[in-house]
Amino acid sequence: MKREILLTPGPVNIPNELWRYAASMHHRTDEFRAIVQDAIGSLQRLLATNAHVYLLTSSGTGAMEAAAANFVSDDELVLVVSSGKFGDRWGEILSAQGKHFELMRLPADERIDVDSVAAEIDSGKYGSAMLTHVESSTGTLFPLQELKSKVSNDEVLFIVDSIASIGVEELEMDSLGLDVVVGCSQKALASPAGVSFIAASGRALKKASGGKKRAYYFDLTRYTDEFKVGDTPFTPAVQTFCLMHHNLKALERIGWDNTRERHRAIASEFVRIAEGMGFEELSRNPSSAVQALRLPRRLEGKGFAAAVREGTGYVVADGQGALKGKIMRTGYLGLVGGEAVLDFVEKLARLMATLGYDTEPAIGNEARERFSFYKPLLSRLA
Amino acid sequence: MKREILLTPGPVNIPNELWRYAASMHHRTDEFRAIVQDAIGSLQRLLATNAHVYLLTSSGTGAMEAAAANFVSDDELVLVVSSGKFGDRWGEILSAQGKHFELMRLPADERIDVDSVAAEIDSGKYGSAMLTHVESSTGTLFPLQELKSKVSNDEVLFIVDSIASIGVEELEMDSLGLDVVVGCSQKALASPAGVSFIAASGRALKKASGGKKRAYYFDLTRYTDEFKVGDTPFTPAVQTFCLMHHNLKALERIGWDNTRERHRAIASEFVRIAEGMGFEELSRNPSSAVQALRLPRRLEGKGFAAAVREGTGYVVADGQGALKGKIMRTGYLGLVGGEAVLDFVEKLARLMATLGYDTEPAIGNEARERFSFYKPLLSRLA
Structure with missing residues (x-):
């Protein structure tokens, strides 16, 4: 096979010498539990948050689906703010789950009109707002901090796709007041594809506990008790977890x-x-x-x-x-x-x-x- | 880290020298599409089937959820035949999806009474039967061939969890008349955890096309068109796909x-x-x-x-x-x-x-x- 170098916005190159950190261990062991808990600690520090962090075995879209399944209820209206394919995906997921949303489409080749987005959120129509931190189909960075400074309605749950931005763009979840952030392994975390994560604030978790989910694999309540001790409810992508954990620690050192x-x-x-x-x-x-x-x-x-x-x-x-x-x-x-x-x-x-x-x-x-x-x-x- | 050898029913040891086959390639390339299509061909030969095979980035449970989401309708009754934790999981997934089932629990320490299972399936109450080929919590092999020879009702859709059995126990999908078979990467396919698959007969796919799914990531209709050309709808666990593909080819040679x-x-x-x-x-x-x-x-x-x-x-x-x-x-x-x-x-x-x-x-x-x-x-x- 011809050796090519990926200069794409993910997945990333994993050189052969890195794979030795992809340990084959059994997931029902204290060693693996420690790795899960330690990786969660790294992600909490990266996101500057005390939020609960869940690791899933799926692509980033799986984490988006889990966020929509667990933190959006059937009877609320969601504002989906999109500047491209991945922003639109929030809407597609809500549609599939039979949930209600309005799509606010931002043209990729114009400056984002933050005032309009803030005004829409403040209209009182919405229970949640779903945003994309970096829209990788158009290379657009959403100015979350500026938006948050302009929004006065603090009842709206902020659910943010950080798949492309995590580790590249600053995202301090708690000081920004974000409720749910999703990300994954194969972009700036420099790891193989196949692991995603969700960070959820106490407020988001409280809302979730009352909701109908209709999900099983992505029902985060199945993960909550298990994760307290570093366990996963289903067999995780152990080897990818281990390599991602190694990279998180190394990136923290850098x-x-x-x-x-x-x-x-x-x-x-x-x-x-x-x-x-x-x-x-x-x-x-x-x-x-x-x-x-x-x-x-x-x-x-x-x-x-x-x-x-x-x-x-x-x-x-x-x-x-x-x-x-x-x-x-x-x-x-x-x-x-x-x-x-x-x-x-x-x-x-x-x-x-x-x-x-x-x-x-x-x-x-x-x-x-x-x-x-x-x-x-x-x-x-x- | 102490080097231990896994003698567990999955995940399996992946020695360092095997990781070089976990290529980092971009998934929107003809090379990756060829790998997906070739892996699907290997799985079809392993299962002796012409069924449509879908590769998912998830644990085996994700493939079980996708099977239930896509091939079980809201208005049918399902018979879940279980001899332990993983058989019971079919019921838990159906519950989460708001679907209807009866659980037939088989004691692990008695011989399976195939006649009773066949009679229950033949009762005419059920649209589908969900079974577990090898129940890994108890080491039980379900005699699918014997069961099929005793069932006369050919309207019932057979949905089988082959996660633990694939590659170890014989399972000829078409000659047995199975409709849906799910499996995953980290058992006898000797690959890292994190990739699963579903094989679905034409009959199953026909039934699916009318169903309400409420899923996005696990909605197989999203995979059908893409898979015709070897594309995946979301970023797949590329590296695990590549290594599993390598192992499938090598196991076929063995x-x-x-x-x-x-x-x-x-x-x-x-x-x-x-x-x-x-x-x-x-x-x-x-x-x-x-x-x-x-x-x-x-x-x-x-x-x-x-x-x-x-x-x-x-x-x-x-x-x-x-x-x-x-x-x-x-x-x-x-x-x-x-x-x-x-x-x-x-x-x-x-x-x-x-x-x-x-x-x-x-x-x-x-x-x-x-x-x-x-x-x-x-x-x-x-």
Whole structure:
């Protein structure tokens, strides 16, 4: 198999030397219980929260479904604030569960009108608001802190998808007053895909206890008692749990502030260079977790993401839905260091020239030096 | 960390050298789609079926929930046939989904009365029957073939949990006339935990298309169109998918008949020796997938499974619920060869002597030779 490097917004590269931390242990042992409890402690520190944290064996969408099943009741109206495919997914999940919502769609290429969102939440119509911290289909960062400062209705439960943002964008759950936050293993936690988590405030848990759930695997009450002692109700993805636990501890040693700063620096440097090459950032509220870049118009609709993969050996993501063929999405989560980004940029320029779009990436010596400072994160985890 | 060997009925040991097959690839690529389609082909051959196979990122319980959500309607009555904790789980899942069932509980320590089960299914009350091929809490193998030969009502949908039996006990889905079979990665498929699957007959799929599901992540209609081209609707546990795919291909090369024969031989030899040491097989319909052995009465209730782990370095499972402290459960899925089983038996005897139960395992030269024939399966996968 050809060795390719993922520059996508997840899943991330897991180098072979990291797998030795994916221990095969039995889950009904004190050793595994300690790992579960310790991983939960790391996630609580990362989210600056005392919330109850549940680890699930599923993709992030499973955690979203569990959040909707456990914390949204049949008789309330939910405001779904969406700037793309993953925001819309909150609505699809609520629909599937027969729950009621209104969708507030924010255009990806305009600045988010936080006042309008705050006013809608304050209208008194809604029991919960579901938001997406980083919408990875468009690279949009939702300004949660600004929104929270403008909302006065404190009865509304805030349920936030942090799948793409966790570990990259700051998210202090308790001081922000968020009730439910969901995330998963295979993005900035630099771990294999297949484990997700939910952090739920005391207020959310109190609301949940009265609800009809119609779920079994995702019924969090099954997890509550078990998790007090680090047990899971069903066989967990033990090996992925163990590796994610190892990475959480290593990332804490590196420091989340340092990790976030690293993502910000690589992303902003890359975007600056890419803009010099004719790309344009799609979102007016960009995040450093994922870069959604409009292609130079001449390259639209020509299978550019596939050409990049074929021509450079780096895997980037195409747009989804209406954005298919119009954007390229990248992410620098995990394996990637500055040298690889420089190498990618140079190969990208050569590829674009062969496609008839001649460009010269403007990489100054200063940028080169800044990039070379950033070693692959995962080499520091092994 | 102390290196222990799992002799439990899952999860299984994954040696470090196997992890290199857990490729980090992007899931929206033709390479990954080919892996999904090829794994589905292997599972169809293993189950001797043309059924539609879905791969999910969840534990086996998630696949059970998906089966109940997609193939049981709100207005039918289901017969749940249970000989223990995992059979009962079918009922718990149906309850959570607000569906209707009757539980037929079979005592673990009596021979299964197949005629009674057949008569109940033939009563005309039920739209579906949910069964457990191997009940791993008691080591019981349900004689599906015998049951099917006695049932005359062919309107009843057969939904079977094959989580513990897949790859160990024969299960030819189409010739048996089963409609839905669920299984998962971390037992005899010798793979990390976290991936499950559902095989569904055309008849089951036809029934599903009319049903209310109230599920999103486990709504199989979301998987149908995607799976035609090898796509998954949500980010799958890519690395576990890739390793499981590798193992499926390797096990096919070894041959499922050979793998089953190996499990049968090791299990029956081990049980014979254990019976000579004072253990007694709990089930009257035992399976070679898991051995549930009653402890000699003097060792009951003394934390025997924990003592085995501490004293021998091999991890076995305790009983669950009312059987806690009364039985020891073992499995030989994956890493374990005959030499390890012999070593375990000898250490077990020494441990029992220190606990005041002196016993001499009767291992003849002939048994030694037969055991030594069986090398660890996983070494043949790497």
